[in-house]
Amino acid sequence: MKLGSIDLPTDLILAPMMDTMTPSFRNLIMQQGGVGMIVTPMIFVQQVAAAPKTAIPHLEHIEKQKPSSVQIVASGRNPDHIKKALDFLSSYNFDVLDINGGCPAPHTMKSGGGGGLLRDFHRDKSITRLQNVVETCMKYSHVPVSLKTRLGYENETDILEISKKLEDSGILFLTLHGRTVSQKYRGTANHEIIRQVKEQLNIPIVGNGDVYDYQSYKKMKDQTNCDAVMIGRAAMSDPAVFSKIWQNQQAISKGEDEIMFPDYHDFDTIRQYLRMDDEFISNSSRFWNTDRFKVAELRRLTIWFIKGIPGYKRVREKISKIMDINEIRDYIYGQAIEDDFKQGQITHL
Structure with a gap:
């Protein structure tokens, strides 16, 4: 499939989970098949600008684990940090630069990036810092730029207004986790809001949240009409989750019955x-x-x-x-x- 200008073998993307998706675990998941693209855990641009070598472990083997996306975290307060970080990252061969605009982790929020960028809109309807990050990345990145975010800081409908401005910035695609920042991982992902965002934008939308097997994948696709699906937590317990979904995609497309897999590993x-x-x-x-x-x-x-x-x-x-x-x-x-x-x-x- 094509995600904007990027060719992917499947519509399934591995999420950038911090302290989880190490190069070795990414490789294990890719070895099982079915993954359309991997995304590295978030890299803080301020840290890379000051000490580029700190990013090297997370980028190890990235040029063999393709298609690949590198995710960064930035506050939007210092464009020079982004430029310096991207100057270093440009020495690596990857396919997409992804911006983290929704992570609810305390250390990410404290940095001013991630979900902190959505808090601005919650407080005073401003996305100036988020736009600064996107525009600076668009200016200095050697590859297309995407954004991963949430529905809002507390209000699920904030993204309906924010996403229009993001599309105008020129991002390649938008990955949308169907929860607010304040929800973290509580409750269920809101497919309806993802669907509404998809309807009002012309760029591809990647749906994220609560996908752990073929049925939940199909539900996400059917209810949101998203172009691709990102999976994170489910891959922790089952490295073959992408392969299993992909196998069922192929089976259903041929008119065959859904393949039923064991509940547990032997x-x-x-x-x-x-x-x-x-x-x-x-x-x-x-x-x-x-x-x-x-x-x-x-x-x-x-x-x-x-x-x-x-x-x-x-x-x-x-x-x-x-x-x-x-x-x-x-x-x-x-x-x-x-x-x-x-x-x-x-x-x-």
């Missing part, structure tokens, strides 16, 4: 995912290729992958306490983890 699948991730880290730079990071990565991925399996809380508690790389590998790849599930009177998958 141990072989979990171990295969972990080995792929571990091997990728071993071929990465020393920033990632350390025992400390490997332990942290194996712990968190295992905890994500076993989530939902009856009795997983007991195993999760045990995994969370392991700090040694050899110990956690022995536990995950050996019989002990299966025995712990069995002791919890859980049927072996």
Whole structure:
């Protein structure tokens, strides 16, 4: 499909989740197939302008993980920070520069970027800082510019007015999370407002929020008429979520029945995912290729992958306490983890 001027293999985009979408985990997800484009976790332009090397770990392997988008956070108060950051980023080969205009995380809000840009409109109907960010990026970026935002700071209908001005700025497409900043991740994504934004704009719209399988993907597409769908949290527990949706896209288009996938991963699948991730880290730079990071990565991925399996809380508690790389590998790849599930009177998958 085409998203503006960008060719994508599918209409499914991996969300830029901070402290989650590491290069190794992005690679694991891409290895399963179905991903149309990946987006890096947000990079703060002020930090990059002062110390460009701080962005390098997040950009590692980005030129092989394509199509790709690099997301930045900026307050709009100092255009020179954006210019300096983009001068550095231009040395990398990626496809889209994405602006974070909606993140509700406290450290992002404190920086003046992310959801802080929508707070201005809530307070005094101003999007001056947001427009400054967009216009400066349009001026200095070597690739097309997109924006990811939310419905508003507190009011869901704010985006109806804001989005018209954003379209006039020349952005390639708009990714819209169907919640307000103040909602964070509570409640449900508002498909109706996304639909209204889609109807009033001529640029592509990417829908985001509460998509975790083919049915929720189809609901997002049908109810909003969006051009593509972004998925984040669902990929944490299931790296193959994009592949599964894509497989069902193909099946339905051929008139076949929807493919029903198991509710949980089996141990072989979990171990295969972990080995792929571990091997990728071993071929990465020393920033990632350390025992400390490997332990942290194996712990968190295992905890994500076993989530939902009856009795997983007991195993999760045990995994969370392991700090040694050899110990956690022995536990995950050996019989002990299966025995712990069995002791919890859980049927072996």
